[in-house]
Amino acid sequence: MDAEMFLMLLLILIVITVVVLWTTIIQIEQYEAGIALRLGKFYATLNPGWNLVVPLITVVWKIDLRIQVLDVPRQEVITKDNSPTMVDAVVYYRVADAKKAVLNVANYRAAIVNMSQTTLRGVVGDMELDEIFSSRDKINAILRDKLDIETDPWGIKVDNVEIREVDPSPNVKAAMEEQTSAERERRAAILKADGEKRSAILSAEGEKQSRILEAEGVRQAKVLEAQGERTKTILEKQGEAQGLRITSMGASALDSKALTVLSLDSLKELGAGASTKFVIPFEISKLLEGASEYVGYSKKAGDRELSGIKEMESALGKTEDILGPIPTAEEMAAEIEAIKEDVQEAAETVSREGIKDDYAGTEPPRELEDPE
Numbered sequence: 001m002d003a004e005m006f007l008m009l010l011l012i013l014i015v016i017t018v019v020v021l022w023t024t025i026i027q028i029e030q031y032e033a034g035i036a037l038r039l040g041k042f043y044a045t046l047n048p049g050w051n052l053v054v055p056l057i058t059v060v061w062k063i064d065l066r067i068q069v070l071d072v073p074r075q076e077v078i079t080k081d082n083s084p085t086m087v088d089a090v091v092y093y094r095v096a097d098a099k100k101a102v103l104n105v106a107n108y109r110a111a112i113v114n115m116s117q118t119t120l121r122g123v124v125g126d127m128e129l130d131e132i133f134s135s136r137d138k139i140n141a142i143l144r145d146k147l148d149i150e151t152d153p154w155g156i157k158v159d160n161v162e163i164r165e166v167d168p169s170p171n172v173k174a175a176m177e178e179q180t181s182a183e184r185e186r187r188a189a190i191l192k193a194d195g196e197k198r199s200a201i202l203s204a205e206g207e208k209q210s211r212i213l214e215a216e217g218v219r220q221a222k223v224l225e226a227q228g229e230r231t232k233t234i235l236e237k238q239g240e241a242q243g244l245r246i247t248s249m250g251a252s253a254l255d256s257k258a259l260t261v262l263s264l265d266s267l268k269e270l271g272a273g274a275s276t277k278f279v280i281p282f283e284i285s286k287l288l289e290g291a292s293e294y295v296g297y298s299k300k301a302g303d304r305e306l307s308g309i310k311e312m313e314s315a316l317g318k319t320e321d322i323l324g325p326i327p328t329a330e331e332m333a334a335e336i337e338a339i340k341e342d343v344q345e346a347a348e349t350v351s352r353e354g355i356k357d358d359y360a361g362t363e364p365p366r367e368l369e370d371p372e
Helices: 002-024 098-103 108-125 129-134 136-154 170-271 282-295 309-316 319-323 329-353
Strands: 025-028 032-038 041-046 049-052 058-064 068-078 084-095 156-168
Touching (some): 002 025, 032 098, 041 098, 058 098, 068 108, 084 108, 098 136, 108 136, 129 136, 156 170
Antiparallel strands (some): 032 041, 032 058, 068 084, 084 156
8 A cells, every 4th residue: 555655656756747847948949039937027038949947937938030921911992093902912021029029019910910901001092003003112112111110119020011912993994904905006006107117218218229329330331331432532543543653654655756756757858858968966866776676677676566664665775864854745845846947957058058078088977767
C-alpha cells in the first residue's frame, strides 16, 4: 500500500515537473519576436531561441516579423466626377515594433484593413475616373505614405500598397467603350491620312527624281551629240585643211611648171623673129633644162609620170634652188609679162639695128629644140 502511494506521488511529481518545464521554457523562432507579460505587465522582449520564464504568472505573445499580405475588401467609391467605381487593393506590411503591436492595438490586422479602406476611399474620391486609370502609381504611393503614417503608432511598417482592380459602373463602361472606339477610329483616320500623305510625298519625290534623271539623260545626250558634231566638224576642217595643204604643195610645182611653159612660149615667139641668134640668160637656160626634164623631153631622162611632191622635186629640183624665193601668183604674172616685153624689145632692136655679134668665135648659144 505504501509502495503504491509512493509510485502515484512520484508519477504526479513527474507530470508536474514536465508541465512546469514546458511552461517555463519558451521557444522563439528566428522570424518571430516574443513579448512577455508577467502578472499583466510588460516584462521583456524575448529573442529567438529558448527563453526561461516564470510559469503560470508569465504570458508570452509571439509576433511574426515577416512581410505579410493583407487584402483590402472590394468597396464602392464615388470619384470626383461622380462616377461610381468598385475598388479593392492589396497591402504589404510588416511588424516593426512587436511591443507596440501588442500593447497599442488589440488586433493590428483588422485595424490595418479598416484604415486601408478609409484611406483608399478618400484618395480615390479626390480624383476623376480617367486620372485613376492613368495614375495608379501615384495613387499607390499616396496610399502607402498615408497608411505608413497612420499605422506607425501600432508598430506597423507599410512597405507597399497596390490597387488591384478599378471597376466602373456598366453605364460608364459603355461610355468608355464608345469613347475608346471613337478614339481608335480617330487615330486610324489620322494614321491613314498620314500614310496617304507620305505615299503622295514619296510618289512626288519619285516622279521628281525620274524627271531629273530624264532631264539629265537628255542633257547628256545633247552634250554627246554636240561633242560628236564638234568632232565631226573638226575632222572635216582638218580634212579640208589637209587637202588644201596637199593642193598647195602640188600647186608649188605646178606654178614652176606654168612658169616654164610661159617662158617657152616667149622663146618660141623670139625664134619666130628675123634674127637667128639670141643671148639667153643662164638662169633661163637652167630653167628650160629643168622644164624639159620635168615634161620628159630631156635627153638625159626618159618619159615618166610624177605623182608626188618628192618625185617632182627629184625631177625638177627644189623650186627655191631654181628660182629663189617663190613669188606670189600676181608677182609671177607680172614678172612673166615683163620678161615677154624685154625679149620682144630685144628682138625688135636686133632686127632693126643689126647689132654685131660680140660672141663670134665663142660657143654658139644653145638653141631650143622643138619637143616634137
